[in-house]
Amino acid sequence: MTTTAPRSMARLYWLALGTFAIGTEGFMIAPLLPDLSRDLSVSLVSAGQLVTVFALTYALSSPVLTALTGDIDRRRLLIASMLAFAAANFVAWSAEGYSTLLVARILLAIAAGLYVPNATALASALVEPSRRGTALSIVTGGVSVAVALGVPLGALVGDRFGWRLNFAAVGVMALIATAGLLSGLPRDIAGHLPVASLRERLDVVRQPAIFLALLTTMLWATGAYAVYTYLASFLALAAAVTGSSVSAVLFMWGVAAVIGLRLGGRLNDRFGHLPVIVTSLSLLALAFLSLSTSAILLPPTAARTPILMAIALWGVSAWSFFPAQQARLISIAGAKVAPVVLSLNASFQFLGFSAGAALGSLTLANASPLALGFVGASCVAAALSLVMAMSRRAPSPSPVMS
Numbered sequence: 001m002t003t004t005a006p007r008s009m010a011r012l013y014w015l016a017l018g019t020f021a022i023g024t025e026g027f028m029i030a031p032l033l034p035d036l037s038r039d040l041s042v043s044l045v046s047a048g049q050l051v052t053v054f055a056l057t058y059a060l061s062s063p064v065l066t067a068l069t070g071d072i073d074r075r076r077l078l079i080a081s082m083l084a085f086a087a088a089n090f091v092a093w094s095a096e097g098y099s100t101l102l103v104a105r106i107l108l109a110i111a112a113g114l115y116v117p118n119a120t121a122l123a124s125a126l127v128e129p130s131r132r133g134t135a136l137s138i139v140t141g142g143v144s145v146a147v148a149l150g151v152p153l154g155a156l157v158g159d160r161f162g163w164r165l166n167f168a169a170v171g172v173m174a175l176i177a178t179a180g181l182l183s184g185l186p187r188d189i190a191g192h193l194p195v196a197s198l199r200e201r202l203d204v205v206r207q208p209a210i211f212l213a214l215l216t217t218m219l220w221a222t223g224a225y226a227v228y229t230y231l232a233s234f235l236a237l238a239a240a241v242t243g244s245s246v247s248a249v250l251f252m253w254g255v256a257a258v259i260g261l262r263l264g265g266r267l268n269d270r271f272g273h274l275p276v277i278v279t280s281l282s283l284l285a286l287a288f289l290s291l292s293t294s295a296i297l298l299p300p301t302a303a304r305t306p307i308l309m310a311i312a313l314w315g316v317s318a319w320s321f322f323p324a325q326q327a328r329l330i331s332i333a334g335a336k337v338a339p340v341v342l343s344l345n346a347s348f349q350f351l352g353f354s355a356g357a358a359l360g361s362l363t364l365a366n367a368s369p370l371a372l373g374f375v376g377a378s379c380v381a382a383a384l385s386l387v388m389a390m391s392r393r394a395p396s397p398s399p400v401m402s
Contacts, residue, residue, distance in 0.1 A: 011126055012135055014180030015119045016142035018082050021173040022112045023146030025089065026054065028154035028170075029105075031232045031246050032163040039163065040098045044233060045365050047098075051229050051357040054105045059350035062113030063201055063343060069114065070195030074122050075185050078115060082178045085111035089171030093164050104167075117343055121195075122185075144261060148254035155232075156247035196340045204340050209332050212390055214341075214348040216383045217325055220281065221352025223379030224318050226360040227288060227372045234369045238295030239304040249311060256315025264320030268327050274391055276324035281384040283317035285377045292373030310373075 029036070029050060037047035069077055088111060092104035123139040154166045205211055227234070231250075235241040241249060260280075267276045290310035294303045326342060333341040356379070363375050 011184045012123055012138045014184045015123055015139045017177040018115055019139055019142030020146050021170050023143035024150030025170045027151045028166055030229050031155040032158045034232055036163045042098050045361045048229055048357055048361045050105050052354050054109045055350045055354035057106050057109035058113045059347045061110050063347050065114050066117050067198045074118055078118055079181050081111045081114040082174055086171045086174035089167045093167040144258050148258045152247045152251035152254055155250050156244055159243050201340055204337055205344055213329055213332055214344055216386050217345050218348045218352040219379050219383035221349045222356040223376040225353045225356025227376040229357040229360045230369055234372055237369050239307045240300040253311050253315040256312045257319040260316040260319030265323040268324040273324040273328040277387055280317045280321040281380055285380040287314040288373040288377035292370055295370040
């Protein structure tokens with residue numbers, strides 16, 4: 001059932017509230033790791049595994065469970081997954097030890113991995129074809145708003161009132177989203193939407209060009225999360241930025257990320273995906289190199305300004321890569337399997353997040369937080385090298401001129 005009434009567009013915002021809650025929970029834990037590790041009496045490296053486990057569970061469970069639940073009513077599945085997400089947040093809020101919190105993070109990832117792809121699929125079914133782009137931007141925009149506002153607000157709340165309140169707040173937000181889905185989505189709305197099977201997904205990822213392009217996404221995400229997971233520790237040591245000031249830095253990074261998303265989409269439309277990808281990855285590698293170089297060569301007070309400038313450049317360049325990479329994947333795979341390849345791209349992104357968090361942990365255990373920028377730059381340089389090698393085999397298609 002597809003409708004075009006204003007009420008049908010309003011329903012999209014309930015779906016977006018769910019993605020906002022998921023985006024906030026997924027990204028907010030990184031700046032909370034130092035306080036969380038002290039409260040639970042575990043090392044910072046052990047606390048970082050909460051990030052690794054969440055991302056890895058999401059990456060592996062989302063495509064499998066989405067395929068296995070393809071015959072289930074989409075409305076019921078969305079409501080159930082968001083309700084489970086709310087419950088898991090309250091488990092995390094009340095966790096008395098590290099193990100319970102680890103289990104909660106696994107449950108959160110499973111629920112999130114079911115909700116997000118189904119919410120984006122249902123968004124397309126809620127409106128007529130001419131408005132699907134707007135519908136998708138509203139629902140996926142929940143994550144962008146979470147990066148820009150939810151994460152820095154979570155860091156501020158965690159600094160003032162403790163990390164547990166963040167999980168409780170996201171749990172309440174998820175309950176509100178559940179209530180909105182119950183009241184806002186009619187029972188006959190897109191009960192059964194076509195879902196790609198596991199075999200169809202594997203057939204797509206087995207194509208060498210697509211697999212190498214997805215590997216680029218993974219390397220990009222690995223480099224970004226190697227730095228992001230332990231950004232609070234890096235800022236404290238390299239620039240003497242602690243407490244509520246970390247929230248301000250994350251707000252700046254989030255705004256830069258939103259600018260990067262918009263800029264990347266527009267530049268892709270004008271110049272094509274390859275120039276945007278090469279430029280964004282080059283600037284991202286430069287930003288990460290600047291982080292560690294400034295931290296090592298300069299005292300904290302002198303390093304603060306170049307580090308903040310590098311973080312702003314990181315936000316713009318990292319997220320301008322993403323829309324161009326999506327366009328690149330569609331151009332390689334073809335429009336017919338675009339939903340499948342974009343879903344796989346999300347899985348490889350979270351695989352990269354998981355690998356990045358683990359790589360960041362290894363860096364802290366064997367070197368120093370000051371070296372995180374070098375590690376991130378190495379991963380991004382590998383992604384750039386892969387893009388350049390592939391471009392020599394097949395030239396990038398020219399953008400469609402209107």
